[in-house]
């Protein structure tokens with residue numbers, strides 16, 4: 061850890077000077093631990109959508125573990141829809157909305173625009189690790205197979221450049237993961253499979269339209285995509301989480317992220 065960061069952490073030169081050697085060693089260890097924490101991401105579901113440092117879930121008298129709706133979160137209805145998840149669990153969704161907007165501007169088919177709109181839903185609401193695979197599972201029963209397929213494989217294709225279609229290796233990944241980072245073998249294997257598949261370009265378009273440099277002057281509303289969602293997404297009659305689909309439990313986990321069991 062560099063000296064400037066450490067000084068800021070302890071509250072300045074004066075505060076550091078007032079510490080004895082033991083206190084300084086403890087403060088340094090704590091500062092390094094905190095810095096490490098910042099770089100190890102936790103699943104969104106483990107941080108209760110950013111409220112990890114907020115008050116604990118209020119318990120009723122006689123109750124030891126929390127069960128049911130978390131009063132700190134917007135309450136979900138009995139029959140949640142995709143739009144309700146966007147409003148109460150996925151937000152902020154600028155990355156998804158701006159990516160979908162770009163796909164729309166680029167004149168891509170509705171299925172591809174929907175894939176762009178949903179491609180990272182797992183990152184903000186469920187889990188970042190293998191987010192393409194989790195994201196695909198979450199949407200699979202409710203979209204055309206091509207949409208979930210594209211979401212699954214965008215994860216591996218993200219790491220593999222294809223200059224012929226205008227997709228270089230992301231410069232941001234060099235900054236995030238280091239120059240010498242090499243993805244795990246399964247990423248290469250899945251990207252190779254995807255590259256030879258008939259839906260390759262649908263998945264590749266997710267990578268091409270993946271917007272990381274947000275334009276603060278562009279405000280994109282979910283309303284702009286409600287018609288595309290209506291035509292290309294099938295909300296289950298019982299509500300997401302309650303339809304007995306293979307991924308119903310994943311939606312329920314987002315509804316009740318703090319249930320003890």
Ligand SMILES: [Fe+2]
Pocket residue numbers: 179180191192214215
């Ligand atoms: Fe992604």
Ligand SMILES: [Fe+2]
Pocket residue numbers: 155179180270271
């Ligand atoms: Fe993305």
